[in-house]
Amino acid sequence: xxxxxxxxxxxxxxxxxxxxxxxxxxxxxxxxxxxxxxxxxxxxxxxxxxxxxxxxxxxxxxxxxxxxxxxxxxxxxxxxxxxxxxx
Amino acid sequence: xxxxxxxxxxxxxxxxxxxxxxxxxxxxxxxxxxxxxxxxxxxxxxxxxxxxxxxxxxxxxxxxxxxxxxxxxxxxxxxxxxxxxxxxxxxxxxxxxxxxxxxxxxxxxxxxxxxxxxxxxxxxxxxxxxxxxxxxxxxxxxxxxxxxxxxxxxxxxxxxxxxxxxxxxxxxxxxxxxxxxxxxxxxxxxxxxxxxxxxxxxxxxxxxxxxxxxxxxxxxxxxxxxxxxxxxxxxxxxxxxxxxxxxxxxxxxxxxxxxxxxxxxxxxxxxxxxxxxxxxxxxxxxxxxxxxxxxxxxxxxxxxxxxxxxxxxxxxxxxxxxxxxxxxx
Numbered sequence: 371x372x373x374x375x376x377x378x379x380x381x382x383x384x385x386x387x388x389x390x391x392x393x394x395x396x397x398x399x400x401x402x403x404x405x406x407x408x409x410x411x412x413x414x415x416x417x418x419x420x421x422x423x424x425x426x427x428x429x430x431x432x433x434x435x436x437x438x439x440x441x442x443x444x445x446x447x448x449x450x451x452x453x454x455x456x457x
Numbered sequence: 458x459x460x461x462x463x464x465x466x467x468x469x470x471x472x473x474x475x476x477x478x479x480x481x482x483x484x485x486x487x488x489x490x491x492x493x494x495x496x497x498x499x500x501x502x503x504x505x506x507x508x509x510x511x512x513x514x515x516x517x518x519x520x521x522x523x524x525x526x527x528x529x530x531x532x533x534x535x536x537x538x539x540x541x542x543x544x545x546x547x548x549x550x551x552x553x554x555x556x557x558x559x560x561x562x563x564x565x566x567x568x569x570x571x572x573x574x575x576x577x578x579x580x581x582x583x584x585x586x587x588x589x590x591x592x593x594x595x596x597x598x599x600x601x602x603x604x605x606x607x608x609x610x611x612x613x614x615x616x617x618x619x620x621x622x623x624x625x626x627x628x629x630x631x632x633x634x635x636x637x638x639x640x641x642x643x644x645x646x647x648x649x650x651x652x653x654x655x656x657x658x659x660x661x662x663x664x665x666x667x668x669x670x671x672x673x674x675x676x677x678x679x680x681x682x683x684x685x686x687x688x689x690x691x692x693x694x695x696x697x698x699x700x701x702x703x704x705x706x707x708x709x710x711x712x713x714x715x716x717x718x719x720x721x722x723x724x725x726x727x728x729x730x731x732x733x734x735x736x737x738x739x740x741x742x743x744x745x746x747x748x749x750x751x752x753x754x755x756x757x758x759x760x761x762x763x764x765x766x767x768x769x770x771x772x773x774x775x776x777x778x779x780x781x782x783x784x785x786x
Contacts, residue, residue, distance in 0.1 A: 397473070397474055398474045401473075401474035402474065404476060404477060405475065405477050405480075408477035419514055419573060419577075420576065422510055423511065423514060423576045426508050426510055426511055430508070
């Protein structure tokens with residue numbers, strides 16, 4: 371144990387030597403870990419957003435393609451009916 | 458005098474390491490809230506719509522983009538933020554987030570927001586978002602803010618983009634109604650910002666920011682506030698003429714505008730911003746002479762919120778009642 375005077379104060383530092391640095395470092399590591407967890411969550415959220423956009427776009431494109439195919443089929447059947455009628 | 462690089466180097470080394478909350482506060486959450494609100498109004502007032510999930514993601518992207526611009530602003534302005542009471546507790550001047558980290562954070566989030574906007578909405582909305590971030594971070598923050606008393610007049614365009622981007626998210630194009638929504642916020646910004654600058658002039662002078670009261674004096678600022686208010690309040694009725702706004706919006710714009718002009722007139726006749734300082738005492742302490750400016754500043758926020766809330770109520774909640782003059786424009 372040290373009995374050093376903390377600069378600028380009247381308090382006596384009674385903590386074991388190096389404790390102050392260790393605490394600061396621990397705080398730093400804890401804060402960094404919390405930031406890393408938040409970055410990880412942000413990445414997960416970003417992936418979910420991209421996945422959602424892809425799924426919705428895919429669904430919309432499939433629906434559009436189906437509509438186009440149906441419209442084409444209808445057009446073909448109309449032409450066929452008209453041709454039959456002419457014959 | 459401390460330079461920007463001094464702050465980057467010394468960081469006013471706060472003993473506490475940066476938390477994720479510090480990065481979040483870099484994004485100016487209150488500004489993000491206003492951005493989301495006005496963008497939603499622009500989206501909902503548009504004649505078309507997109508998939509609701511896509512719209513939500515696009516507006517979220519817009520909020521992230523606004524936050525990115527805020528982070529870049531705080532990174533660049535760390536030196537002047539340190540000298541102003543209103544801003545000295547921001548994460549960069551406080552030394553919680555290093556200046557280069559704030560730049561990095563701003564650039565990465567800006568990139569993410571633009572990509573998200575392009576995927577969820579359309580490339581035009583993404584391009585407008587990119588331009589608005591550039592306009593705020595570079596044109597306003599780096600070029601105009603420290604050079605001209607017209608800084609917030611021109612720079613106000615950056616804050617006026619969100620309702621227009623909301624409109625573009627829905628339609629993919631810009632129409633006259635979108636330009637009107639943009640113009641309302643553009644014209645609203647000078648009286649709003651100068652009202653604050655009048656009773657914070659000492660703060661801006663200490664920081665060397667040439668806001669209108671610092672560069673041209675309080676009297677000229679009070680006159681310009683009145684002129685801009687006289688232009689803004691009739692212009693805010695334009696959506697009624699195009700049919701974008703109905704009876705509710707018209708009433709809000711008319712009555713709200715009348716009160717706006719009364720308060721601007723009171724500022725004009727007051728001694729707001731005259732010699733002396735309100736910087737002593739509490740952070741938002743106001744001298745008796747500055748009360749009119751403080752009232753206008755507070756009211757202007759409510760005025761803009763009411764206009765856009767009326768639009769949302771009319772277009773999203775079925776409160777739209779057509780007026781006889783709707784569609785004249």
